[in-house]
Amino acid sequence: MNEDFLRVEAHDCPMSACAAPAGSPCRTGRGRVAAQYHTARFRLVPALAKALNVAVPALRRPGSVWVELPRPPAADAGSASGVRLGYARASTLRQSLDTQLAALAEAGVSRVFSEKVSTRALRRPELERAVALAGELRASGVAVTLVAHEHKRLGRGIELAALAEQLRAADIGLEFLTGELAGSHDPTGIVFTVLAAMSGSEREYIRDRTLEGHETARANGTAIGGAAVTDPAMLSMALHLREQGQSLRAIAAQLVITKGAKKGQHPSPATVMRMLRDHDDRTQHS
Structure with a gap:
């Protein structure tokens, strides 16, 4: 729509x-x-x-x-009215969104974005669309609130904290209809502050534990990272394409992984960059 x-x-x-x-x-x-x-x-x-x-x-x-x-209810003194955008999510195709949609309709939202996607999914397209529209409306001077049935619909832990940081930066309000965080939350309020602090502390914790794991692995002579997806043939083709002046994205699109769980897929531009960089480093020190 x-x-x-x-x-x-x-x-x-x-x-x-x-x-x-x-x-x-x-x-x-x-x-x-x-x-x-x-x-x-x-x-x-x-x-x-x-x-x-x-x-x-x-x-x-x-x-x-x-x-x-x-x-639409007024959300701040700088705007004559506000817009309330709703978001609903179910984790599986079998789960119904009816309860969430009914609650959002009763809460008077102007537009509902809904999807069925797992909590573990890296992307939630409808949530991204909702946040993007909220940002556009707020940038035009309209007060905006993103409304969800409960905070778990938006994410958990650091994921929810990262979203709260994004909303706070855009001056977008947040409201949960039920659950532990039920209520309306202003971008300058305590909930945003706590979520932002949680985001920072969790990032630091994950970073420290990752670095500790790397150090332990190196001390034990263990290779770091998942199974390699590159091979000599892929490197040779990548070098040839780079000589032609093609970008990393264009090079990645022409390469194919020949082994492992990602067999048949294209490597990411970041993988191609690391492969070429490692080659350049070996050549320079050889």
Whole structure:
């Protein structure tokens, strides 16, 4: 779904013939929901300032009798209204999102991002989209709050702490409907402060334990790192492609891992960089 309408509806319509409040679509002189937002309104959004028109989405039922929708709650003194974006997540495909979605709808969120992805997943595309939209809205001067059913839906431990740091840096509020951290949390509040501190301490702990493990492994003559994915043939091809002036990303896309659990996949640009760097170091000291 296109989120442009949320950006537009974060503002009151300045057209005297419309004067739709924040949270509601524009209306025609005959009291119907307009098919497009009025130019004076969508041009309040920097990203849409040069657009020719911005359509009112089907969920607002253009052409139907105009009814004022609930105005987003004010979140700070610097904005006349705020936007509440919801996020729901289930860990498996079998789990239902119904409870979370119902709670978010009752909490009055403007838009819900939902997905079914494991807690162990490295990426959560819908959460990334929610945070990106929240950042864009906040940058345009609109107060924004990210709402989740409970904090575990956003992540655990250092993962949640890292997200809280990202939200605090963008001045985005956070709200949990249930659980240990239930309530609204301002970016300058104690919850953000605690999560940020936890993030820093956990990073330091992980770093120290990793370095200790490396030192112990070296002392015992054990190689550090996972199974190698490079081989002489891959190195030879990479050197040839580098001589042609190709980038690390382009080189990686043309190489194929021939052994191990990643057999058949392309190595990462970072792997190619390390392989070439190690080769250069050996050549320099030989």
